[in-house]
Amino acid sequence: MKRSSKIIALMDLFKTTCILTAATIIAFFFKNATGTYYNVSIIYVLAVVLISKNTTGYIWGIISSVAGVLGVNYYFTLPYFNFDFTKNGYPITFLGMLLISVITSTTTVHLKEHAIKADEREKRNRKLNEINNKLLSVNGLSSIVELALAYISDFARASSVFYPDSPQLADSGTYHCLSNTHVKLFKSSHEVFIAHWVFQNNTAAGVQTENPQNSSCTYLPLTSHDTIWGVIGIYNPEGNPLSEEALTALRLIISQAAIALERQHLSNNQQLIKLETEKEKMRANLLRAISHDLRTPLTGMIGISETLLKNMNKLPPEEQKRFLQYIYEDSNWLLHMVENLLTITRIKEGVSSVNKSLEILEEVITEAVRRLRKRYPKALIQVSIPEEIVMVPMDPTLIGQVIINLVENSIKYSGTKDPVRVIAELIEDTICIRVRDNGIGLLPSNLDSIFDGYSPSENKSSDTKKGFGIGLSICKTIILAHNGTIYAENNEGGGAVFIFTLPLERNKVE
């Protein structure tokens, strides 16, 4: 700083000397040309104005005023080349000139200062506008906080911290500090106590507020609609108090941040409510489907066993055996239903949270096929897996259940004894599994609603105990919980195909 002010001073000296000299020369020419010297003073006044405008501070203007007066007296008033202030009227002229020079120079200096201030103010307003816009458009609580803290630290050249809740209750502050010691300062028990106080009282505290409380930092609450969304703490390491303007700007940023936070909270709440309602809907659908699908086999079992009990003696052995066979089959069907339901309970609270582990895809498929064969020993199932060994993050029981449900569907409803094919393919970062049959296919109108748990009223009667019911809607729930997709299509060559995909978090294993 010192060096540049020396340079500035030298430049100003240079400018002053040049302009004064130029003025003198012009005045000489003028006097010789016109023979009068009235305008000499004016030329010097002009020189003074120019000097004040183009130099820093009052001093050069004043020096040139005095020099001007002296110059006019010395060079241009009788007796020439002599200082004489006593001639009639000259004192007033000279005083007048001095006054004009001083006023002019001070005015130009003021003007310059004003211009600089206005410029700064405009820059600050533009910055605030930019902050405003950014805060309004940013999404996510942490982004809003990060942005606000960055701007505040920038503006106030300070370290800052954001507490969403009182730091005495939880360690959840976000820090934006110039050094680690500042973080320690914020975390010190006294500062934490003050931050807590601000939460309780919804009033600013600390340096430069009405409640200094012996703090070295300033804490400002972010409020909107009478709710406190957080507290921002600011520590100014240089210790200079912030100017009134900086404080105003700070308060503006903070109120904007509060609004942005409130808006984000509201939007998050809305999302949660939407999820809850979806879950409730799903649960209601499920319960409805469950009660229908469980009652049917039970009705069969109760009826048949009652018949057997009452009519044992009257029934021939083959008949008895047949009834027992029905009971056996129905109970297995019931077991299958219960297993489906158990899988639902494995999906925890949120619709999108599932216990995933890295499983080898072909092992899961093998297990599913093994269970299917136990239940349907005569069914033909063909499987094709990718060449490479693929590990997929998934819950193996759930995905196994999906494969079982889909293949069973095809076995029962395709209306043909042709083999059901299970094809697993690795496509970039996704695993794609298709269950395809060669049967009657699906009604195009059913393609979307088929996963929603309603039995179709067309092909089979809706009272079929083996109705679509829960199976497919459970598949959808499971796949969605794995962040995958599931849909159904009709094959070009006839028959239906059910497709689901699972994202890989890693690619294949070498």
Place this chain on the structure above:
Amino acid sequence: MSKNTVLIIEDEPNICNFISAALTASDYKTITCQTGKESLALIPSHCPDVVLLDLGLPDMDGIEVVKKVRSWSGVPIIVVSARDDEKSKVLALDAGADDYITKPFGTSELKARIRTALRHSLRSETGKALPLTIFKNKELHIDFNKHQVVVRGEEVHLTQIEYKLVTLLSQNAGKVLTYDYMISKIWGPYALKDNQILRVNMANIRRKLELNPVEPEYILTEIGVGYRMSEDEV
């Protein structure tokens, strides 16, 4: 010929009855009890040949029973568990149980497991716990001396680790081996318990040995638990 005795530890009377009936019909002698405590008294006094233990007992943790019994007896223990409960199964196996069966089960499956358990205990009792020199199962032939594995008439090239795994499984044919057990046997007791390397090796072995890796005849996967080598039902 004296019959083999099975001790059934199960608190649900219906299930207890049907198992007992099925086993009696297959020429086993059965003893039943409802609690873990009772079983700990019955095993030493009656010396059953096989113990069938339900993991969902009311008074004691099934795993505890396994540990206590194992501290003084090598009697084959088959644990009965619910389908979803992989953890209990693995814990029981690691605590010393020999095999597991999942509810609900059919009687043929149960009988097969019991036969396997008896076969293994017989082998160890008669000192045939010495490593076998040859393993034969359908079309799979392993010669442990020559380190040779032949499947469907053709020799298969296995890596060092793959060979060790196949050997381990075949010397325990019919028994389920947990992931952890296999890892500690092949990679040592201090190996990381992350089983991915094991899984990948097993998948490679399957591809080399099986005609159709998705419908294996020899290397059976017990999802969530471990692996089992099938055996010739001699």
